[in-house]
Amino acid sequence: MKNKILLLLKKEGSKSFVSSLIAIALGLLFGFVIILIANPGDALEGLKLLLTGGFYRGAKSLGQVFYLAVPIMMTGLSVAFAFKCGEFNIGTPGQYIMGAFTAVFVALKCDFIPNSILWIVCIIAAGLAGALWAIIPGVLKAYRNVNVVISCIMCNYIGMLLVIEGIKATIYNPTGAESYSVPAEKAIPAFGLDKIFPDSNINFGIVIAILLCILAYIIMNKTTFGYELKACGYNPDAAKYAGMNEKKCIILSMAIAGFFSGVGGAIAYLSGTGKTLPISEVLPAEGFNGIPVALLGFNNPIGCIFAALFIGYINVGGNYMQSLNIAIEVIDIIVASIIYFSSFTLFIKMIFNKYKNKKQKSIEGGHES
Amino acid sequence: MSIVYFLFAQTLLFAIPLLVVALGGMFSERSGVINIALEGIMILGGFFGVFFINFMQTNQIMSGQALLILALLVSGIVGGLFSLLHAFASIHLKADQTISGTALNLFAPAFGLFIAKTIQDGVQSVMFENQFRIVEVPILSQIPVLGDLFFKNCYLTTFIGIFILIISYVFLMKTKTGLRLRSCGENPQASDAAGISVYKMRYLGVVLSGFLAGMGGLIYILPISTEFNCNVAGYGFLALAVLIFGNWKPWRIAGAAFFFGATKTIAYTYTSIPFLAALSLPATAYKLIPYIATLILLAFTSKNSAAPRAEGEPFDKGKR
Numbered sequence: 190m191k192n193k194i195l196l197l198l199k200k201e202g203s204k205s206f207v208s209s210l211i212a213i214a215l216g217l218l219f220g221f222v223i224i225l226i227a228n229p230g231d232a233l234e235g236l237k238l239l240l241t242g243g244f245y246r247g248a249k250s251l252g253q254v255f256y257l258a259v260p261i262m263m264t265g266l267s268v269a270f271a272f273k274c275g276e277f278n279i280g281t282p283g284q285y286i287m288g289a290f291t292a293v294f295v296a297l298k299c300d301f302i303p304n305s306i307l308w309i310v311c312i313i314a315a316g317l318a319g320a321l322w323a324i325i326p327g328v329l330k331a332y333r334n335v336n337v338v339i340s341c342i343m344c345n346y347i348g349m350l351l352v353i354e355g356i357k358a359t360i361y362n363p364t365g366a367e368s369y370s371v372p373a374e375k376a377i378p379a380f381g382l383d384k385i386f387p388d389s390n391i392n393f394g395i396v397i398a399i400l401l402c403i404l405a406y407i408i409m410n411k412t413t414f415g416y417e418l419k420a421c422g423y424n425p426d427a428a429k430y431a432g433m434n435e436k437k438c439i440i441l442s443m444a445i446a447g448f449f450s451g452v453g454g455a456i457a458y459l460s461g462t463g464k465t466l467p468i469s470e471v472l473p474a475e476g477f478n479g480i481p482v483a484l485l486g487f488n489n490p491i492g493c494i495f496a497a498l499f500i501g502y503i504n505v506g507g508n509y510m511q512s513l514n515i516a517i518e519v520i521d522i523i524v525a526s527i528i529y530f531s532s533f534t535l536f537i538k539m540i541f542n543k544y545k546n547k548k549q550k551s552i553e554g555g556h557e558s
Numbered sequence: 559m560s561i562v563y564f565l566f567a568q569t570l571l572f573a574i575p576l577l578v579v580a581l582g583g584m585f586s587e588r589s590g591v592i593n594i595a596l597e598g599i600m601i602l603g604g605f606f607g608v609f610f611i612n613f614m615q616t617n618q619i620m621s622g623q624a625l626l627i628l629a630l631l632v633s634g635i636v637g638g639l640f641s642l643l644h645a646f647a648s649i650h651l652k653a654d655q656t657i658s659g660t661a662l663n664l665f666a667p668a669f670g671l672f673i674a675k676t677i678q679d680g681v682q683s684v685m686f687e688n689q690f691r692i693v694e695v696p697i698l699s700q701i702p703v704l705g706d707l708f709f710k711n712c713y714l715t716t717f718i719g720i721f722i723l724i725i726s727y728v729f730l731m732k733t734k735t736g737l738r739l740r741s742c743g744e745n746p747q748a749s750d751a752a753g754i755s756v757y758k759m760r761y762l763g764v765v766l767s768g769f770l771a772g773m774g775g776l777i778y779i780l781p782i783s784t785e786f787n788c789n790v791a792g793y794g795f796l797a798l799a800v801l802i803f804g805n806w807k808p809w810r811i812a813g814a815a816f817f818f819g820a821t822k823t824i825a826y827t828y829t830s831i832p833f834l835a836a837l838s839l840p841a842t843a844y845k846l847i848p849y850i851a852t853l854i855l856l857a858f859t860s861k862n863s864a865a866p867r868a869e870g871e872p873f874d875k876g877k878r
Contacts, residue, residue: 279795329853329857329860334863336802339798339852342795343850344853346849350846353842354840480656481661484660519668521664521665522668522672525662525668528658528661528664529665532658534653536651536652
């Protein structure tokens with residue numbers, strides 16, 4: 190009996206896995222068709238570059254994959270964490286940009302902190318800034334019943350405008366009409382990762398990001414606190430009846446989610462690659478791109494690691510593909526179709542189950558006769 | 559007095575696209591389907607509308623207001639078709655409604671830019687000539703005050719927007735189909751028991767929202783630019799906010815859109831308003847007004863917000 194249950198559990202997981210593989214295959218196929226229509230001559234070559242791009246220049250490309258994956262891994266984790274607690278955190282762009290600004294500000298202005306620990310201080314400060322920015326919608330939801338989606342959208346714009354003003358007032362570089370960049374000696378150290386992935390922009394940030402994902406998984410699934418957060422997400426009334434403080438749950442889940450987004454912004458701008466904060470009124474794409482990462486990762490913190498790496502991987506491939514005059518937008522088209530097809534998961538599972546039930550019935554029928 | 563007319567015209571430029579798109583979102587959400595894809599649908603609708611105008615103008619086939627109306631139809635139809643993807647996933651496949659919405663949001667700008675770059679040899683913006691401004695409507699512009707407010711230096715889209723508002727109200731609140739559509743967003747099981755096809759109603763809601771959002775994309779870009787970069791500056795998400803702010807009701811949505819348009823107008827024109835310019839605050843302070851004011855208003859009005867009860871839930875016949 191026990192074995193049978195184990196087998197079933199295994200099958201449920203494997204079904205999810207198989208249906209995501211189907212979604213990825215369908216998405217890639219769709220992308221290929223688009224390339225084929227746009228540029229029939231180079232389509233096969235383009236597909237090859239897309240699929241192998243992450244290894245195209247060996248370790249360098251792979252290091253680049255990690256570099257691109259980190260920010261969206263964090264914003265994806267942010268969206269996924271809030272999702273598990275029943276809130277749709279569409280405020281990641283605002284939290285991300287607040288974190289990024291705080292990190293750059295601390296790195297450039299706080300000279301009294303020695304460089305060896307400066308990056309740690311920056312990351313923590315950025316995380317707190319992100320958390321603060323997510324607490325606003327959380328408090329408004331908990332005490333005034335304000336829809337989180339709308340307050341997050343408002344906070345995105347408020348954050349973006351405040352950051353622009355903050356840059357102009359403190360760390361503005363008039364020659365480029367942007368912020369100063371964080372110099373390499375103050376950036377997150379690579380701790381030898383640059384030896385393994387030479388010439389790439391990799392740094393220790395990838396390790397921090399993965400550790401945070403694992404930490405989020407542990408909070409979510411192995412602690413009483415995480416259980417309370419999830420319970421409030423599933424059914425706030427029942428959670429309240431069971432003696433949980435649902436207001437506290439909402440605020441804390443948003444704050445933690447915001448912390449992750451803020452850290453994402455810090456890691457992106459402390460990479461030592463000369464990345465600067467713009468003063469144009471555009472929300473950072475890394476923020477919204479957290480939503481697809483979370484969805485591809487089934488809102489599971491561990492899933493976010495793989496989803497972000499996957500999107501980073503095909504983005505690197507897409508960059509190489511531009512040499513064939515194939516517009517890089519095809520990457521977003523592919524990711525969008527993969528997400529769309531992943532919404533068929535339930536449907537594909539249903540087909541699986543129907544097939545299985547039929548089989549089982551025929552077996553049972555055989556036993557009876 | 560002329561400054562008042564100018565500010566009013568500006569307010570309408572901001573408010574009308576928000577109004578049209580938010581009304582679209584209203585149909586979808588009142589039928590029980592969350593539509594966060596409004597932004598994407600706006601972009602794709604706007605893109606094809608602008609592309610249509612570009613094609614007609616460069617080949618000199620058509621021009622003027624007739625072209626505008628046709629282009630609006632093109633945008634609307636593209637938006638409606640595009641939203642079918644969302645409808646199919648969230649109604650038939652019972653998928654999580656944020657998933658397909660996000661997919662559409664990601665897909666639309668990428669697809670538009672990809673087509674533009676492929677057709678125009680790497681140039682991503684689609685150009686068009688703005689020949690749609692009406693300097694003066696004959697006769698009507700002679701009405702004192704009202705004539706200056708509505709019928710001088712205006713766009714046909716303003717009247718279309720107001721027309722859509724009235725039609726939407728009548729359709730949703732006063733017709734049998736509207737009542738049925740609303741019932742599917744509140745208690746689909748009861749609607750089903752009463753013999754209403756929940757699937758059909760929800761498809762209707764989503765496609766209507768796609769049609770209006772697609773049109774909204776073109777309405778947004780026409781008066782303010784002469785090129786389209788597959789970017790509507792977050793108006794789709796703002797429309798979502800207006801929809802929630804407007805409590806899912808047509809007239810309150812109109813009020814919310816107008817409020818947002820007015821505060822945004824202050825943010826961009828404060829230098830020409832004497833007493834605001836005299837304060838000499840940084841520009842950012844004014845730009846923050848629409849968002850902060852919305853947050854504060856929401857904090858005081860959200861206690862009895864009335865979202866459709868079955869919103870976001872896939873319809874399951876067997877559930878009670």
